[in-house]
Each structure stands twice: as C-alpha cells, then as structure tokens.
Amino acid sequence: MAKQINIFVDNRAGRIQKIAESMSLANINIRALAIQDRGEFGLVKLIVNKPDKAVLALQEKGFACGIKDVLAVVMEDKPGGLYQLLKTFPEEGVNILDAYGFAAETIKGSVFFIEVKDPAQMTAFLQGKGYKVLTDQEIYEL
Amino acid sequence: MIYNEKFECMSLEELKNVQSERLKKTVSYVYQYCPFYQKKFASHGISPKDIKTIDDIVKLPFTVKDDLRDNYPFGVLSMPLAQIAEIHVSSGTTGNPTVVGYSKEDIELWSEVMARAFCCAGGLPGDMVQVAYGYGLFTGGLGAHYGALKAGMTVIPCSSGQTKRQLKIMQDFKPRILACTPSYSLFMADEAKEIGMDCKKSSWEIGVFGAEPWSDSMRKEIESIWNLSATDIYGLSEIIGPGVAQECTHKDGLHLFSDVFYPEVINPKTGKEAKEGETGMLVLTHLTKTGMPLLRYQTRDIIKITHEKCRCGRTSPRISKILGRTDDMIIVRGINVFPSQIEEVLLRIEGTEPHYQLVVERPHGGLDELEVQVELKESFFSDEVKQLQHLSDKIRDEIESVLGIGVKVRLVEPKTIARSEGKAKRVIDKRNI
Numbered sequence: 001m002a003k004q005i006n007i008f009v010d011n012r013a014g015r016i017q018k019i020a021e022s023m024s025l026a027n028i029n030i031r032a033l034a035i036q037d038r039g040e041f042g043l044v045k046l047i048v049n050k051p052d053k054a055v056l057a058l059q060e061k062g063f064a065c066g067i068k069d070v071l072a073v074v075m076e077d078k079p080g081g082l083y084q085l086l087k088t089f090p091e092e093g094v095n096i097l098d099a100y101g102f103a104a105e106t107i108k109g110s111v112f113f114i115e116v117k118d119p120a121q122m123t124a125f126l127q128g129k130g131y132k133v134l135t136d137q138e139i140y141e142l
Numbered sequence: 143m144i145y146n147e148k149f150e151c152m153s154l155e156e157l158k159n160v161q162s163e164r165l166k167k168t169v170s171y172v173y174q175y176c177p178f179y180q181k182k183f184a185s186h187g188i189s190p191k192d193i194k195t196i197d198d199i200v201k202l203p204f205t206v207k208d209d210l211r212d213n214y215p216f217g218v219l220s221m222p223l224a225q226i227a228e229i230h231v232s233s234g235t236t237g238n239p240t241v242v243g244y245s246k247e248d249i250e251l252w253s254e255v256m257a258r259a260f261c262c263a264g265g266l267p268g269d270m271v272q273v274a275y276g277y278g279l280f281t282g283g284l285g286a287h288y289g290a291l292k293a294g295m296t297v298i299p300c301s302s303g304q305t306k307r308q309l310k311i312m313q314d315f316k317p318r319i320l321a322c323t324p325s326y327s328l329f330m331a332d333e334a335k336e337i338g339m340d341c342k343k344s345s346w347e348i349g350v351f352g353a354e355p356w357s358d359s360m361r362k363e364i365e366s367i368w369n370l371s372a373t374d375i376y377g378l379s380e381i382i383g384p385g386v387a388q389e390c391t392h393k394d395g396l397h398l399f400s401d402v403f404y405p406e407v408i409n410p411k412t413g414k415e416a417k418e419g420e421t422g423m424l425v426l427t428h429l430t431k432t433g434m435p436l437l438r439y440q441t442r443d444i445i446k447i448t449h450e451k452c453r454c455g456r457t458s459p460r461i462s463k464i465l466g467r468t469d470d471m472i473i474v475r476g477i478n479v480f481p482s483q484i485e486e487v488l489l490r491i492e493g494t495e496p497h498y499q500l501v502v503e504r505p506h507g508g509l510d511e512l513e514v515q516v517e518l519k520e521s522f523f524s525d526e527v528k529q530l531q532h533l534s535d536k537i538r539d540e541i542e543s544v545l546g547i548g549v550k551v552r553l554v555e556p557k558t559i560a561r562s563e564g565k566a567k568r569v570i571d572k573r574n575i
Contacts, residue, residue: 041552
C-alpha cells in the first residue's frame with residue numbers, strides 16, 4: 001500500500017520550501033506533492049521514496065506529521081480514464097476524502113492517489129474491477 | 143455638578159475622621175459576621191481592638207483574588223445569603239469565577255457612587271443617559287443604570303450591541319450622556335458613517351467610558367469624532383463595579399470616592415506603601431459595604447495617586463489611568479481574561495500542548511479581537527483537514543464558554559510560539575493603548 005505523509009503547516013511564506021529543504025538534506029526523493037488549504041493552515045501531502053525516514057527528518061524540524069495509507073491506482077492516460085475509475089466508487093458506497101494524480105511516462109499511464117476511509121477494502125474492490133493498485137515499492141520505482 | 147458636596151469636598155482632616163470611624167466599624171462588622179475574616183484575623187494575630195484610626199489599616203492582612211476563588215461561591219459574604227439582594231459574577235483566574243454579593247445597602251451605595259460619577263463627568267439631574275454597557279452578570283450596565291436613576295436622570299437601558307438601533311435612539315431621543323466602553327463608541331462611529339450619519343451632530347455631550355484600558359490619544363479621537371467630552375471611569379466588580387473613581391471635567395486624574403473606598407498604593411513586591419507620586423498597586427478597603435466588605439483588597443492594577451486638591455473643588459485623591467497589571471490579565475471588550483483560563487481549557491483537550499499565545503488587536507474603529515494561537519503537538523497526526531478544523535472549533539467553543547466572549551482560534555505548527563528563557567510569553571497586546 002502506498003504511504004502518504006501528511007504535514008500540518010501554518011499558512012506562512014516559506015513553509016513548503018522548508019519541507020523541501022529537509023527532504024533534500026535527508027536525500028529523499030519526492031514523487032508527488034499536494035496541498036490541502038484551509039485558509040490559516042493546511043496539510044501538505046507527500047509521496048516519497050523513504051516515508052519512515054522522511055517523517056523522522058520532518059519531526060526533527062518540528063513539523064507535526066504522520067503517515068497514512070492511500071490508494072495509488074493506475075489508470076489509462078486518455079480522456080475518460082478518471083471517469084471510468086471514479087464511476088466504480090459509488091457502487092461500493094465509498095467517499096473520497098482527497099485525491100490527486102500525475103501522468104507517469106514509465107508506465108504509460110497515470111497514477112491517481114486516493115484517500116479513503118478503508119484503503120484495504122477499496123484496494124481489493126478495485127483489483128476485482130481489474131485496476132492495478134501500486135505497492136509502495138512500485139511507486140518509488142516509477 | 144458635585145453630587146455629594148459634603149463628602150466629596152470634605153476637608154482632609156474631617157475625611158480622615160470619617161474614614162477612621164468607618165474602618166473601625168467595618169473591621170468589627172466583618173470580625174463578627176464573616177468566618178473568612180475571623181480566620182484571617184486569627185492567623186495574623188489581630189483583633190478589631192488593634193484598629194483605632196485609618197492609619198492602623200496597615201496592620202490588617204491583605205485580601206487577594208484567590209481568597210474569593212478559594213471560598214467560592216459565597217464564603218466571603220458577611221451576611222446570610224437570604225439577605226443578599228443581588229449577585230454579580232466576573233472572571234476568576236482559573237476554574238471558578240469571582241462572585242460578589244450586594245446587600246440592599248450596597249446597591250444604594252453603588253447608586254450613590256455612580257450618581258457621583260455621572261455628575262463628576264459633567265452630568266446634571268434631568269439629563270438623559272444612554273447606557274450601552276452590557277446588562278447582566280457584568281457590572282457595567284446595571285451600575286450605570288442605578289447611578290443614573292439615583293442622580294435623577296432618565297435612563298435608556300440599551301445594553302451593548304444592536305448598534306443601528308442605538309444610533310436611531312440617540313438621534314430620536316437626544317440623550318446627553320453616553321455610557322459604554324471607549325472602543326464601542328468608536329465601533330458605533332463606524333456604523334454611523336456607514337449609514338451616512340454626521341457624528342459631529344450627535345446629541346451626546348458627555349461620554350462616561352470605562353471597563354477597558356484606553357489612551358489619551360484614543361480620547362482625542364473619540365472626542366473629535368463625536369464632538370463630546372470623553373471621561374474615564376474606573377471600577378472592578380470585587381469593589382462595587384463601575385463607580386470606584388471617575389474623572390471630572392478637568393480630566394486630571396480619576397477622583398476616587400475615598401470616604402467609601404479607602405485607597406492605598408503599595409509596592410507589589412514588598413507590600414509596603416509606595417510614596418506619593420510613585421507607581422504601585424492599588425489596594426482598596428470597603429468602608430461602608432455590608433454584603434461582602436473586603437479589607438485591603440489587592441486590585442492588581444498599577445496606578446499613581448495624588449492627594450492634592452483638584453481645581454473642581456473635590457478633595458478626594460485622584461488616581462492615574464491604569465498603567466499596568468501585576469498579573470497577566472487583559473481586558474477584552476470589558477471582560478477580564480486570564481491566560482490561565484485558556485490554559486485550563488487546552489489541558490482538557492487532547493491533541494494540543496499547553497503552548498499558546500493570546501493576541502489582542504484593536505482594528506481601527508472596531509472592537510477588540512482576541513486570537514488564541516495554539517500549537518499542535520508534534521506527535522499529533524490528523525488524517526484529515528476536517529479533523530483539524532474540528533479540533534480548532536472545539537477549542538474555540540470551549541474557550542468561548544469559559545470566557546463568555548467570542549474568540550478566534552488559530553492552530554500553529556509546533557515550536558512556533560516564541561519561548562523566552564523556556565517560558566512562553568502568553569499575551570501579545572497589539573492595541574495602541
């Protein structure tokens with residue numbers, strides 16, 4: 001299962017730079033980044049190659065952060081790809097908490113990161129529908 | 143006009159005799175009726191016999207806010223609860239609020255000193271007073287109300303808020319006196335401008351402003367906007383509420399009604415008397431109260447005092463505006479706020495460290511705003527922004543229910559609140575006062 005790091009940040013100049021700096025110093029590669037903004041504060045969400053090490057590095061800098069399992073679903077990089085995937089969610093009665101994605105050259109497709117309440121259940125469901133759900137190792141090797 | 147010339151202009155010698163007689167009476171009274179003071183006297187090895195003149199007051203032990211908290215709610219009363227006519231409540235430092243019980247005579251005393259205050263500010267019997275202090279457990283509204291009635295004035299009990307209605311009442315009824323917090327008068331000015339009202343043409347000629355700290359520059363601003371004479375009033379609920387001291391039209395210090403509230407100024411560190419003109423903590427003793435008389439009550443307000451006779455003819459000592467506090471209490475929109483109250487709430491809520499900071503601001507022409515910044519625990523992890531929002535809302539709700547005023551809560555990253563020598567500075571007061 002893919003590991004996502006959620007980091008609490010104040011809405012102040014230079015905070016994301018600070019995160020990037022601590023990842024750089026710890027020699028960690030950021031594969032994806034998303035921001036959930038709530039005005040005065042927000043969550044920065046990272047997919048990195050060494051999540052445990054990244055969390056330690058961030059905590060050392062004083063960030064409040066944690067690791068969360070998310071779905072990394074591979075889908076076709078063509079019009080309607082996302083729609084086809086998302087259509088299946090209501091069938092299972094699953095609500096998406098947050099999501100973001102990117103196109104990956106190496107797999108000739110897109111990876112869509114999805115936060116849901118029960119990622120394990122959703123993984124099994126999507127695999128049943130023929131989708132590929134990446135393991136954390138596979139994401140780092142993209 | 144001087145409301146009670148006999149007492150307000152009494153020669154200092156006569157005043158001292160009055161104070162001595164009243165002190166002796168009060169000390170015997172609390173010794174007889176108040177178990178709290180019986181114990182206090184016993185532990186200090188003092189009895190009413192030791193008090194012969196007002197100068198003997200220094201032999202009496204101090205009373206502090208924690209005494210009121212420790213004896214919550216009614217342990218400091220000097221009469222049976224059934225004889226208490228009215229109860230008011232203000233913030234305590236932690237946990238329990240401060241409760242004050244007034245006898246019927248105390249309400250009469252309150253009316254008297256507030257009548258003196260309105261007249262001291264330039265008011266006259268027959269004037270109309272718009273009371274825009276809050277009515278309720280807060281002493282501002284009812285104190286002003288009683289005083290205006292006593293002085294033979296017409297009261298409009300507006301309470302605070304509903305600003306457009308306040309302005310309409312002012313335009314239609316033409317009250318001469320406005321009683322509210324100074325910042326509310328500026329807030330009303332902004333509303334007035336919005337509806338195209340010419341503030342300079344207001345009917346108010348006198349403002350009796352208090353319940354929060356304000357500066358001379360704010361006075362000038364209020365006076366020029368509303369075209370009125372802005373005077374300062376001082377009080378605290380433990381003593382009576384508003385009506386402890388009031389500026390006269392010369393605005394050269396606040397006349398403290400010392401025939402009923404005896405002032406001392408002490409060095410807060412040593413407890414010894416400060417010299418004339420030196421700053422120190424104001425300590426007040428009730429000379430005539432019967433419901434809950436307090437002896438040598440430490441107000442924690444830092445002031446200067448002068449005993450020189452004023453040009454207005456009053457002989458009562460005059461105190462300066464509040465120059466500071468001996469604790470970290472702040473006053474926001476007339477409400478006392480202690481950082482310890484916030485700390486208590488945060489300790490009850492999981493997910494937060496008791497690292498916090500209070501930021502008070504006074505937006506131009508607006509009411510004071512209190513922001514509580516709370517550090518998230520480093521180990522704190524939330525799956526969702528929603529949960530962080532929930533946490534922030536929960537903190538806000540709990541603080542608001544403790545303080546009784548609206549606050550803004552802002553979650554901040556761990557270790558972002560500045561620590562000085564390992565201890566955080568709890569209050570940042572950005573108000574220009």
